[in-house]
Amino acid sequence: MYIKHEMLIRCLFSVLEIVKMFKTIVIISLALMAAAAYTEHKSHNNHHLSSHHRNAHRELHVHLHVHQEEDHHHSSDHEQCHEAAAEHFAHCEVRPNSLLSDSVHQIHGSIKMSQKGHGPLTMKIGLSGFNVNAESNHKHGFHIHEFGDLSNGCDSVGEMYHVRDSGYHSHSGDLGDLFHDEYGYVNDTRSFDWISMDHHDGILGRSLVIYQGNHSSHTGALACCIIGRCHGH
Incomplete structure (x- = not known):
């Protein structure tokens, strides 16, 4: 009888151990399932946030790009309008x-230039000192030359100025003839x-030369000057 009772107790303890083990296994399984579910949920949220961030970044980039394009166009339009409205002034x-100290012509004076935007360039010419007794022809060639260098009088000004996009003017530096009156004034x-x-190959920094004889058959430079930008007239 005593032996049977002891065996029964041992069986009960074995059953309790099995139950504890089963509970432990269940708890561990539940914990692993919860961890897996949390990981999957976090990954889904991260993917959603990453996609949201990518879309937001893409929208921001497009928005900024559009604004940059608009700013560029506005800036370009503003510059073009400003350039078209700007008025430039020069003086010569x-x-x-200086190489003709004994010349019968002692020409002095000023040539004032103005230009609004890309419009025509206007020259106001006021000169004196033409010797009316030295010639019967009152025509004097009037040219722009490529350099504003008077280190050797009017002989160091280079060739006649030429601008590539001058339309039908094959000799763009040839400005025709000046005509002085009976008192030697122009x-x-x-x-x-x-x-x-206003453009990179414009006339600023170049020179104006007045010749003996007309613009197509002149013989020598009588006077010259350097074209310089000024504030106004």
């Missing part, structure tokens, strides 16, 4: 050719639509 103080206003002050 004419002096006799007071004239002229406009030229093929020369400019």
